[in-house]
Amino acid sequence: MALGLLPTQVGAPNTPLQVHVLCLTLGYFIFDLGWCIYFQSEGALMLAHHTLSILGIIMALVLGESGTEVNAVLFGSEITNPLLQMRWFLRETGHYHSFTGDVVDFLFVALFTGVRIGVGARLLFCEMVSPTPRWFVKAGGVAMYAVSWCFMVSIWRFAWKKSIKKYHAWRSRWSEEWQRKLNGHLKAH
Template identity: 85%
Template sequence: MVAELFLRVAGCLGGWFSLYISFCFLNKHRGYEWNCRLVTFTHGVLSVVLSAYIGFIDGPWPFTHPGSANTPLQVHVLCVTLGYFLFDLAWCVHFRTEGALMLAHHTLSILGIIMALVLGESGTEVNAVLFGSELTNPLLQARWFLRETGRYHSFAGDVVDFLFVAIFTGVRIGVGARLLFCELVSPKPRWFVKVGGVAMYGVSWCFMGSIWRFAWRKSGKKYRAWRSRRSEERLMKTNGHVRDD
């Protein structure tokens, strides 16, 4: 069983690496990070679609059945995702593009998926965490691509940032708290699975602090720019003449 899982994960790792090489070949004028983020965007969309189908249609429901036995589809999605995280962690370490928090997130994700695959259980809640954590990933990559192409300071950039902050706060922090509570009070998941859930949620809060600081700074800049435009409009209404008090 373990040997079979190893081969499946190795095949998925090779698939993601091959996709990265293909992007590098097709986008020779772009840098390595551009092509890696294309892989990340692809994985984000794929994992969200598959994990949503598992959670909302195929089942079981993670809020009521944490710790249940893994389904074949859950195993398949976890193998695909594990292969991606191994690829991305190796890329980040090699090019030194990420800080300690992102590396910790990748490491915890890898350990959590391996644990679920080896145990043959808890794939339900791991899949739910995958859905919540990857839901904002395409938006994060879209923000980077907008910045690289000089289109970030536009209405599209504002929409992407708003959706990212709103979804991260509502899903990873709000819904994530509910999922963690169900995990902790359920007698089925093993204790180290629960510890892993607490660790992942703690990492989400670390990200949340950085995200809200960014949102506060951007909101302040937008407000000051709006005040400046209002002041200019009031001055224009005077037709260049100083108004008498």
């Protein structure tokens, strides 16, 4: 949906299906925000993401327009959730530090970068160049994209640290194996 979005489609009246999806998603975000606040399980950035999502959904429902782009942003924002849940399950079962954990982390970083940053840039561009959406809809789009970049910086820091740690572990293993092979086996000249 977001890849084929044209600047002329943003700000259009909501369809009944978009309204249905927005209502379901609003319920999810209200519940999840309450959970995060009650259990203090998330930081300020995640609370900002939830709050902006709730405000964006309410805005699209009240105005009766911009359901296309709000749903596209929500889809792009939540598409990485299954991978986050997979990481949690792997960690809880003691399987996170494995090849499967590495694959899940790689897919998460790639999907987040491609969808929230790449496709998100296209969506934001369409929103900004279109004369149809109201100024506060555009401001909300900029705010959501800024939150995505804040998450992206954290994710890339995590990925960099994990990669460096894995590289040093590999290098140490390789060095030990090399020393074992050479130890006591001098080459003949």
